Amino acid sequence: xxxxxxxxxxxxxxxxxxxxxxxxxxxxxxxxxxxxxxxxxxxxxxxxxxxxxxxxxxxxxxxxxxxxxxxxxxxxxxxxxxxxxxxxxxxxxxxxxxxxxxxxxxxxxxxxxxxxxxxxxxxxxxxxxxxxxxxxxxxxxxxxxxxxxxxxxxxxxxxxxxxxxxxxxxxxxxxxxxxxxxxxxxxxxxxxxxxxxxxxxxxxxxxxxxxxxxxxxxxxxxxxxxxxxxxxxxxxxxxxxxxxxxxxxxxxxxxxxxxxxxxxxxxxxxxxxxxxxxx
Numbered sequence: 215x216x217x218x219x220x221x222x223x224x225x226x227x228x229x230x231x232x233x234x235x236x237x238x239x240x241x242x243x244x245x246x247x248x249x250x251x252x253x254x255x256x257x258x259x260x261x262x263x264x265x266x267x268x269x270x271x272x273x274x275x276x277x278x279x280x281x282x283x284x285x286x287x288x289x290x291x292x293x294x295x296x297x298x299x300x301x302x303x304x305x306x307x308x309x310x311x312x313x314x315x316x317x318x319x320x321x322x323x324x325x326x327x328x329x330x331x332x333x334x335x336x337x338x339x340x341x342x343x344x345x346x347x348x349x350x351x352x353x354x355x356x357x358x359x360x361x362x363x364x365x366x367x368x369x370x371x372x373x374x375x376x377x378x379x380x381x382x383x384x385x386x387x388x389x390x391x392x393x394x395x396x397x398x399x400x401x402x403x404x405x406x407x408x409x410x411x412x413x414x415x416x417x418x419x420x421x422x423x424x425x426x427x428x429x430x431x432x433x434x435x436x437x438x439x440x441x442x443x444x445x446x447x448x449x450x451x452x453x454x455x456x457x458x459x460x461x462x463x464x465x466x467x468x469x470x471x472x473x474x475x476x477x478x479x480x481x482x483x484x485x486x487x488x489x490x491x492x493x
Contacts, residue, residue, distance in 0.1 A: 217338045224327040231323045237314050242312040249305040253298060260294045348382050376404040384425055398429075399440040399457025414440045418456070428452040436460070 218226075267285045377392045378401065388401040396404065398421075404415045415438045421429035431452045435442040442460035445453060450462055 217334050218331070220327060223330050223334075224324060224356030227323050227330075231319055235319050238312050238316045239321070242309050242316075245305045245309050247314075249301055252301050256294060256297050256301070260290065263289050263293070280350050344382075349379075375408040375410065376401050380424075385428075386421055386426060395453065402440075413438045413464045428455055432456050432458055 238249065264286050265287065267282055271282045271285075292304050292371055375391075376396060379387050379389075379409060381387055386398075388396045388398060390396050390400075390404055391408075398416060402417055405412045414436070415433065418429040418436070419435050422433055431449050432442075435445040435449070436456075436458045440456075440458045442453065442458055444461055444463050447462040447464075453460075
């Protein structure tokens with residue numbers, strides 16, 4: 215699986231955070247309407263105040279002087295405009311606070327995305343290192359086997375020989391010239407049929423030196439012909455996996471305990487004898 219880019223990860227995370235950011239944005243969208251509504255209330259209050267100022271002037275007999283503009287201007291300057299300014303400032307603060315909250319949610323999303331991205335990058339790097347290590351092990355195994363005179367390649371005119379390779383777990387895989395899996399005994403037979411010279415125990419010895427546990431077991435029992443006799447049955451899997459064949463030890467039948475010794479009762483066994491004096 216190809217590693218994702220940071221943009222891809224954030225894009226995939228966005229739906230999880232969208233509900234939260236949308237809720238905040240909806241609240242921010244309501245602020246202009248709230249300011250407009252409250253401003254209309256202040257304007258109505260201003261109109262009412264103007265009417266009260268005019269009514270007061272008339273009661274004082276100043277109605278002939280016209281509308282008392284000075285008092286109205288004073289109200290506007292000291293009450294109406296400051297109230298409108300406070301209202302608008304409150305709207306700005308609310309909008310700023312909500313935008314900060316939206317930015318914080320996006321920051322959390324981006325931070326989480328960055329963490330995921332870094333984890334995937336680290337994992338990809340570890341996988342590359344592991345692949346390189348496996349390739350190095352395989353190359354080292356091939357070089358080691360090549361130094362013993364087997365496991366050659368097509369460049370040496372041996373295109374029909376079987377192949378051998380180390381596995382990720384440290385074991386060995388054998389295949390014929392066409393890539394079909396074979397066991398160790400079959401590998402030796404195919405190699406020698408192709409003109410090589412390789413003994414079965416020689417192969418097992420090299421495998422054992424490289425840490426193959428099955429080869430270490432097999433060396434204790436098998437000959438160069440891949441045959442063995444009377445090997446412990448618990449090694450059946452190890453020996454069979456290497457192509458060795460032979461007989462395994464059979465479970466010994468349980469011996470019955472010896473009967474307890476019973477002394478012979480001579481009195482009951484012998485006939486009665488008359489030992490009296492003969493007259």
